[in-house]
Amino acid sequence: MIKYLLSAGDLTRDQTIEILDIAEGMADVNEREIKKLPTLRGKTVVNLFFEDSTRTRISFELAAKRLSADVINFSAKGSSVSKGESLKDTAQTLEAMGADAVVIRHPASGTANVLAHSNWINGAIVNAGDGTHEHPTQALLDAFTMRKRIHGSNSKGKALDGLKVAIVGDVLHSRVARSNLLLLNTLGAEVHFVAPPTLLPANPSNWKATLHFSLDETLQVEKPDVVMMLRVQAERMNASFFPSEREYARIWGFNADRLKTLKPSAFLMHPGPMNRGLEIDAISADSPQSTVLEQVANGVSVRMAVLYSLLSGERAADVK
Amino acid sequence: MSNSFVLKNVVIGDGVATDIQIEGDKIVAIGAGLVAAESIDCSGLVALPGFVDLHTHLREPGFEQSETVLTGTQAAAMGGFTAVHAMANTSPVADTAGVVEQVAALGREAGYADVYPIGAVTVGLEGKQLAELGAMANSKAQVRVFSDDGKCVHDPVLMRRALEYVKAFGGVIAQHAQEPRLTEGAQMNEGAVSAELGLTGWPAVAEESIIARDVLLAEHVGSRVHICHLSTAGSVEIVRWAKARGIQVTAEVTPHHLLLTDELVRSYDAVYKVNPPLRTAADVVALREALIDGTIDIIATDHAPHPIEAKDCEWSAAAFGMLGLETAASIAQDVLIDSGKSSWARLAEVLSLNPAKIGGDTDQGQGLIAGAFANIALIDPKVKRAVVADSVSKSKNSPYIGLELPGKVIHTIYRGYFTVRDGLLAETGRN
Incomplete structure (x- = not known):
């Protein structure tokens, strides 16, 4: 043990x-x-x-x-x-x-x-x-939540093979992203990171993940099964990682328009606490696709x- | 009391076995069949000019819990060194004639090696105002090397003035190349490993951009500049370019950057926390080649003692720095001799002749010739030794503990006096 x-x-x-x-x-x-x-x-x-x-x-x-x-x-x-x-x-x-x-x-x-x-x-x-x-326990509970959404009461013994997960936001500073990457790799899921270039590591060569700069393109092309939004920490706001909160929300935030582009079976995760209106808007956060409270x-x-x-x-x- | 002895059957550098005769503090003769009152069998040992460290933190005054001038020079002696340059980041900072004279006096009192204090470039290492460089140069300590080591002289105007000003007395600025804004909160080399470990990166460009700027400044004002602890392949390329262009630049590399990589940080063991940080395997290869081909002029230890509590904690709270004096020659042997790529003559250059020349130490780095001061390191290159925590330094933060390193310093002779004999430290210093 x-x-x-x-x-x-x-x-x-x-x-x-x-x-x-x-x-x-x-x-x-x-x-x-x-x-x-x-x-x-x-x-x-x-x-x-x-x-x-x-x-x-x-x-x-x-x-x-x-x-x-x-x-x-x-x-x-x-x-x-x-x-x-x-x-x-x-x-x-x-x-x-x-x-x-x-x-x-x-x-x-x-x-x-x-x-x-x-x-x-x-x-x-x-x-x-x-x-x-x-x-690591956040990654375990996220995996548990994904498994439960997909397999319901038949979840036992299941992994996440082939599941396409897009993790969006401040990947560089996110312990949630790092643990999820490793655990999702272990369970056979496919990891896509989406972030402004400033919030990705300078050298991600050891990471088994695909990196994207555009959220819209990722949603459109990859059609992820799961979209996981990361919290933007207050201390990043004034350190030139992105020009303004509004611009961040427009380009990398999840909102009602983007929610419509998800395939019906897809769902939306957030480790909490959420910055409503920044990385996720209220409609998305409170939608049936949102797993926030299940998490x-x-x-x-x-x-x-x-x-x-x-x-x-x-x-x-x-x-x- | 006359001091007269002969080192029998010693190999000088790459040569054949011969004898070295010492009278008082000088080498008086070299050749076969020399005779004196005492004769010491040195069969199997290689004789090298006593090593000179251009970059040592002796910590005194102010941080005596880590090291003192006495314990630091004792560690130096154990490593075959007969001279060390003591960095200025003490408390008070070595930015006045008074402090540098005090450090020099402590060195003479200890008697284990020549101690050359390095003067701070700026008052309090704060990077705002030039320290009284002339006063330190003209003091009894006769400072010739100036450095804010630990901090970068990042203001380009201040750096330019410093480079120009020390020409008045043949000084040199030794730059700790670290662009401060690019390294805020930096914890380790920025690369694939830092991405995994979630530690704030110290990017190579923060070092390389300062080196590029400073070699151009040195060219512009016709001064010489010395670059401390080069750690990246890119830095090597810039120094190589600058030298080809005729710029008066010299560069040093530490033993640890010649051997260790950032993969070690995966343990989060703070013994591997150092500034500049351990880099990648590709950087190590580039640094080793540059030391062999002459792009890098010297090995300097950046011996940085810290007490246990400064390392026995979470990574980000730990101090930067690692020990180096007692293990430097072994790593030099690994890179230059055991690799089969260079020679003992080159090892003598990088550990003795060149640092003495850069530092303006006229009594050191004279080589093993009749008439020179008897500063000699005698090494048994065939011994393999497991590094243990039990160092002569007051601190124990050696990154090599548990590793097996080649070669061992058997005797160190400092101005005719055995500071180390048969691997044991002399109980008292010279005098």
């Missing part, structure tokens, strides 16, 4: 499908009147958040609680070194308190890897977003599956 989930690329195809299948079961639990399993009773899960993210934190918190784990939320703002306690001291403190799993969100790329490869923590580690690197609901199921996979294996080993 895996002990760390640092990158979506850590998972094999079989492991990915297994986690998604477990999440199906968790989704059933989340439909019940009593939404709780005793699986992780006595386990302690720490949400170690160095960056504000209410959505991701409560999703993990709910996931852990529904598995009956004890949950501690540890928020530390900003770079740990400049603000006093080092990452090492924080990690060792949590270890000393007996954390079984640490879910870490950090503004610096690679921090989950640093934590995993130090000897500071013995427990499981889940990367809940590290800088502009990765956000949120599925996030809890998928994170339950991840925590279960990381921690219940350990329990089995304990019994041996």
